[in-house]
Amino acid sequence: MSVVVVNTRGWVLDARALIDQGYSRCIRLRDDNQKLHVKCLFKRHCFQILKSHYSESAAVDGGNADVLQKADKPSKKRKRKHVELNQGEIDSQAFHEKIRSVVLEGTKSLLDSARSLGYLTGATDSVQEPLPSQECSLAALCEMAKELPLVDDEEQEWVQPLVAEDGCTSHVDLFSRVTENRADWAAVVTLMGEEYVIPPHTAFLLSDFTRTQPLVHYGRRFDLIVLDPPWENKSVKRSRRYSSLPSSQLKRLSMPQLASPNCLVVTWVTNRPSHLRFVRDELYPHWGVEVLAEWFWVKVTTSGQFVFPLDSHHKKPYEVLVLGRYRSSADNSKSSAETSEVPVEDQRLIVSVPSALHSQKPSLSEVLKPYIKPEAKCLELFARNLQPGWTSWGNEVLKFQHTSYFTLTPADDGADIPKDEAADDLADKPTVTAASSSPAESSPPRHCPTAADS
Numbered sequence: 001m002s003v004v005v006v007n008t009r010g011w012v013l014d015a016r017a018l019i020d021q022g023y024s025r026c027i028r029l030r031d032d033n034q035k036l037h038v039k040c041l042f043k044r045h046c047f048q049i050l051k052s053h054y055s056e057s058a059a060v061d062g063g064n065a066d067v068l069q070k071a072d073k074p075s076k077k078r079k080r081k082h083v084e085l086n087q088g089e090i091d092s093q094a095f096h097e098k099i100r101s102v103v104l105e106g107t108k109s110l111l112d113s114a115r116s117l118g119y120l121t122g123a124t125d126s127v128q129e130p131l132p133s134q135e136c137s138l139a140a141l142c143e144m145a146k147e148l149p150l151v152d153d154e155e156q157e158w159v160q161p162l163v164a165e166d167g168c169t170s171h172v173d174l175f176s177r178v179t180e181n182r183a184d185w186a187a188v189v190t191l192m193g194e195e196y197v198i199p200p201h202t203a204f205l206l207s208d209f210t211r212t213q214p215l216v217h218y219g220r221r222f223d224l225i226v227l228d229p230p231w232e233n234k235s236v237k238r239s240r241r242y243s244s245l246p247s248s249q250l251k252r253l254s255m256p257q258l259a260s261p262n263c264l265v266v267t268w269v270t271n272r273p274s275h276l277r278f279v280r281d282e283l284y285p286h287w288g289v290e291v292l293a294e295w296f297w298v299k300v301t302t303s304g305q306f307v308f309p310l311d312s313h314h315k316k317p318y319e320v321l322v323l324g325r326y327r328s329s330a331d332n333s334k335s336s337a338e339t340s341e342v343p344v345e346d347q348r349l350i351v352s353v354p355s356a357l358h359s360q361k362p363s364l365s366e367v368l369k370p371y372i373k374p375e376a377k378c379l380e381l382f383a384r385n386l387q388p389g390w391t392s393w394g395n396e397v398l399k400f401q402h403t404s405y406f407t408l409t410p411a412d413d414g415a416d417i418p419k420d421e422a423a424d425d426l427a428d429k430p431t432v433t434a435a436s437s438s439p440a441e442s443s444p445p446r447h448c449p450t451a452a453d454s
Contacts, residue, residue, distance in 0.1 A: 002014050002017040002018040002021055002366055003366050003367075004114050004117060004119050005110055005113040005114050005117070005119075007109065007110065007113060009105075009106040009109045009110055009348065009349055010106060010110060010295070010348040010349035010350055010351065010367075011110070011348075011349070011350050011351065011366075011367050012110050012111070012113070012114045012119065012120070012351045012352065013350060013351070013352040013362055013366070013367070014119075014352070014353075015047060015352045015353065015354070015355065015362040015363070016042050016044065016046070016047040018362060018363040018365070018366065019042040019363065019385075020040075020041050020042055021388075022186060022199040022200070022387065022388040023040035023041070023186045023197065023199065023406075025037075025184065025185045025186065025200070026038050026039070026040040026185060026186040026187070026188065026197070027185050027186070027187055027188070028187075028188040028408070029163065029167065029169070029187060029188065029189050029190075036410070036411075037410070037411035038188065038408050038409065038410060038411055039408070039409045039410070039411055040186060040188070040197055040406055040407075040408055041406060041407045042405060042406055042407075043129075043132065043405055043406065043407055044407075045128070045129045045131070045356075046131060046132070046355050046356050046357055046360075046405070047353050047354075047355055047356070048302060048353075048356075049299075049300075049301045049302060049307060049353050049354060049356060050122075050301060050302055050303070051301060051305075052301050052305040052306060052307050052308065052309075053307060053308050053315075088272065088273060088274060091273035091274075092271065092272070092273050095271075095273055095276070096271075096311075096316065099296065099347070100310065100311075102296070102347050102349075103296055103298060103310065103318055103349065104310060106298075106347075106348075106349040107298050107300070107306075107349060107351055110349060110351045111300070111304045111351065114304075114351075115304065120300065120302060120303065120304040120353075121303065121304075122301075122302055122303030122304075123302075131356055131357065132357070132402075132404040132405050133404075136396055136399045136402075138206060138395060138396045138397070138398060138399060139395045139396055141175075141192070141206075142175065142206060142207055142208040142211070142395040143208060143395075145175040145176070145207070145208070145211070146208050146210065146211060148175070148176070156176070156214075156217075157177065158177055158178060158213075158214045158217045158218055158219075159177060159178050159180060159214075159218065159219075160172060160173065160177045160178070160179055160180070161179075161180055161181075161182060162179050162180060162181040162182075162183075162187065162189065162198060163181075163187070163189065169189045169190060169191055172191065174191065174192070174205075174206040175206055175207055175211070176207070176211070176214055177205070177214055178203050178204070178205045178214050178215060178218050178391070179203065179204055179205070180202070180203045181198045181199065181200060181201065181202050181203075182201065183200055183201075184200050184201070185200055186198060186199050186200055186388075188403065188408065191398070194402060194403075195402070195403040196398050196401040196402055196403065197401050197402075197403060197406055197408075198386060198401065199386050199387060199388040199389075200388050200389075201388055201389050202386045202387065202388055202389065202390060202391070202392070203218075203390075203391040203392070204383075204386055204391065204392045204393065204397050204398070205391075205392075205393045205397065206394070206395065206397050206398060207393065207395065208395050209245065209249065209252075209395070212253070212254065212393065215258070215391075215393050216254050216257045216258065218391070220258075220377055220379075220391065221258065221259060221260035221263075221377070222258055222259060222260060222263055222376075222377045222378060222379040222391070223260050223262075223263055223264065223372050223373060223376035223377050223378065224263065224264045224266070224368060224372050224376050224377075224378040224379070224448060225255070225258060225259060225263055225264070225265050225266070225326075225378075225379045225380075225381065226266045226267075226268075226364055226368075226378075226379070226380045226381070227250075227265070227266070227267045227268065227380075227381045227382060228267075228268040228359075228361055228380070228381070228382045228383070228384075229245060229247075229250055229267070229268070229381075229382050230244045230245050230382060231244060231245075231247070231269070231270045231272070231275055232244040232245070232246060232247070247275065247278045247282075247283075250283055251282075251283060251286050251287075253287075253381065255287040255288075255289070255326065256287070256288070256328075258379060259287075259326040260326075260377070261326070261327075261328040262325050262326065262327070262328075262341060263325065263326040264323065264324075264325060264344075264368065264371055264372055265284070265287070265289045265323070265324045265325070265326055266321055266322070266323050266324075266364065266368065267279050267283075267321065267322045268319060268320075268321055268361060269319070269320045269321065269322055270319065270320075271316050271318070271319065271320065276294075276320060276322070279322045280322060284322070284324050287326065288326060288327050288328070289324040289325065289326050289327070290324050290325050290326075290327055291322065291323075291324045292323045292324050292325060292344040292346075293322075293323045293344045293345060293346040293347070293348070294320055294321065294322055294323070294346060294347060295320070295321040295323060295347070295348045295349070295350060296318045296319070296320060296321070296347070296348075296349050296350070297318060297319045297320075297321065297349075297350045297352070297361075297362070298317060298318045298349050298350065298351045298352075299317050299318065299319075299352070299353070299354040300317070300351060300352070300353060301353065302353055307354060321350075321364075323344050325341070341371075342370055342371050344371055350362065350364075350367055357400065357405075359384060360384065360385070360400055363387055365378070365387060365389075365390075365448055368448075369448070372448065376448050377391070377448070378390045378391070378448040379391045379392070379393070380392045380393070380394075381393055381394070382394045383397050384396045384397065384399040384400055385397075385398075385399065385400035385401055386398070386401055389448050390448060
């Protein structure tokens with residue numbers, strides 16, 4: 001059950017179950033063109049956060065170890081050397097004080113409900129294993145691909161199937177075409193010499209920020225767009241985990257070419273106030289997106305503790321999402337779609353155990369479902385993984401699809417996928433060009449996942 005609890009405060013999610021529901025049916029394509037049925041599960045220990053990052057020093061600074069018992073009690077404080085706060089720190093503290101009670105009380109309500117169902121009680125059967133350490137070279141490959149000459153728009157084919165008619169993936173151009181898995185099955189395939197798990201009815205483009213033309217020429221307008229930008233901050237610069245992007249560069253994204261009228265736009269934002277102000281006051285207005293709400297992703301351990309002390313001066317146990325609607329300037333009147341929109345409530349919480357893998361966010365497909373139409377087309381920008389029924393773009397878009405993050409075992413019945421069904425699913429539809437494609441003519445992804453899909 002991926003959505004454990006839903007109430008007026010928000011949701012409690014099982015993030016790993018959200019991933020696994022996309023791989024209930026999976027085939028492995030072998031070199032001999034044989035297709036084997038396999039069971040595919042994301043590695044469980046990646047979501048076993050057993051202890052909070054809590055110490056005595058954090059406690060005396062006003063932190064809390066347990067949401068239900070300590071967060072609302074004043075802590076004994078040691079004398080601290082007086083240090084003048086800079087304006088950013090002052091703004092951050094003011095924002096935290098503004099939302100503190102929302103996070104604390106809402107998390108308590110959601111955890112109470114989850115624990116009544118036996119979830120987040122601290123019980124775990126996880127085997128102690130090291131985290132997957134697959135070295136991701138995708139961003140470097142995208143950088144190299146920038147040296148390739150751009151093809152004239154009229155001559156370029158912008159879409160391709162994941163698997164060719166001969167069952168081969170070796171000639172798939174991942175960097176300058178949108179790749180589609182049009183099958184009802186997830187597929188384990190070899191790309192660039194590595195094995196990846198590709199969800200059903202999904203499309204993706206692996207490219208640098210400067211090479212998004214294939215996505216623009218894809219022929220789709222999206223009803224939901226989720227962004228997880230690589231925000232600049234000191235921690236990223238020190239760790240060098242990934243390259244960051246100046247905020248101003250985000251304005252170059254072709255939102256009017258990607259968003260359908262009244263598209264729901266959701267942006268992950270760090271707790272740096274300048275980033276939040278930029279999204280609300282500059283980026284969204286620049287795109288013509290009306291700000292509707294701020295939500296909070298609250299990160300807890302398997303026993304329901306905040307992963308960081310709530311009042312920590314270093315890191316907070318929550319992140320912000322800014323939600324808005326794209327209002328097409330071509331239509332100044334209230335459309336029928338706009339007037340029938342489900343209102344987006346402000347200050348809702350998404351509570352989950354986070355992944356121990358850096359920058360892996362929980363899927364928002366289930367929590368956003370009430371705010372988009374049933375057959376909505378969904379897009380994630382700056383993605384590091386794929387979702388069933390979604391289109392995804394980023395220079396590390398396949399990162400968490402590598403088989404090192406999954407446990408793959410033969411299916412219980414051990415049977416191969418019937419050849420006719422597998423062939424029909426994987427390689428029976430022709431590639432379309434920009435000149436001939438349209439949302440109606442193009443193949444799946446069909447729509448964002450619904451309960452019926454899982």
